[in-house]
Amino acid sequence: MDGPVGGSRASGGNGMVSNQANDTTTVAADDPKQNLNQVINSVQKTLGLLHQLYLTVSSFNAASQLPLLQRLNSLVSELDNMVKLSEKCNIQVPTEVLNLIDDGKNPDEFTRDVINSCIAKNQVTKGKTDAFKVL
Template sequence: MDSAAPNSSSSAASAAAAAAASGNGVQGGVGGDRPEDASKQNLAQVTGSIQKTLGLLHQLNLNVSSFRSASQLPLLQRLNALVAELDTMQKLADGCNIQVPMEVVNLIDDGKNPDEFTRDVLNSCIAKNQITKGKTDAFKAEDKEWK
């Protein structure tokens, strides 16, 4: 995309939704009778809508950067398409129940990769697991001494 990117809050929303979708193993076209299948399908639709919105924003950026009075009608049509897609996205998002940690949203707003948060949480879990394993090994060794 060009250097004139959408504002950080829309980037945060799209990246958070994409991260949530990829983190939950959501695949497009998943459907079924179970509520979680419907939720996954709805999430996949929201993700698709976000991608379509980003494409429309890119097209708008191109139209605005090379604007001439003759290109006013296509510009207005793309603006109307963007508004319609944002409305669709909002309606689809109402059916999704996604909880994104504020730390992830703040990282995205700061222009950082949300994978950093995942990496830090994973490293913290590994460190705590090693501490716990050390304690259990110490208890096992102490238990053998008493027997």
Template sequence: MSTDTEQAINQTRDTLASLIESFIELGVIVHDFQGTESSKDALAIRLNETIETLGKLQKPESSALDQVPIPRDVLEYIEDGRNPDVYTREFVEATRKSNQYLRGKMAAMKDLREILGKKISSEFPELSEVVEDIKKRTN
């Protein structure tokens, strides 16, 4: 990953952390809202800061983020209010299972190649060189 991309990702992560903090502070202000002028001002200031932070996320300063695709599945997962770490864990587990399945298929095909090669060589000795060549090329 290029330095620009890493910097853009770090900047976005910092912006998201700031946004989360703004939402927490906004929640506290709304919860403690008393209707006084000072509480109205505090609420307006925090809302404006939150809107400004959201604007930074919508239009990042660096176009390097355009090079980092975010899968639609992840976005939908987050929109549903679910943890993206759980998505990652499930994805890794599914990938691991798929890899084990494919590794098993590859081992079975290798065994089949060996057994079939031996049988062909024993039944048709004139094809032994061809069988060995095929084994070498498919190893």
């Protein structure tokens, strides 16, 4: 899908469709927390748009064609906005977390396992240092 479906959007002459009402990409490039918060907000907005789209599609009739097209346009615009915002974020996700998500598991399990592993290693190290103190 190269652009919005139906509806009216302004094209800047370069083939790119702009949506000034949702343009939140003017962010200081050196503020990673603000960049991340904007990506999170965009993800939440996208989830809301997907829910609205689901409701529109599940009760579709001829009268709901225009709202369907408007919601599709909003979704495409927000996904484009999300991509632009995400380019400013440098987030590294361990491949183990992605594998857990692919397997349908909760990524919090990975965090719990890493913390438990660190606690166990810390206890072993503490035991060794205590043994050396006794010597």
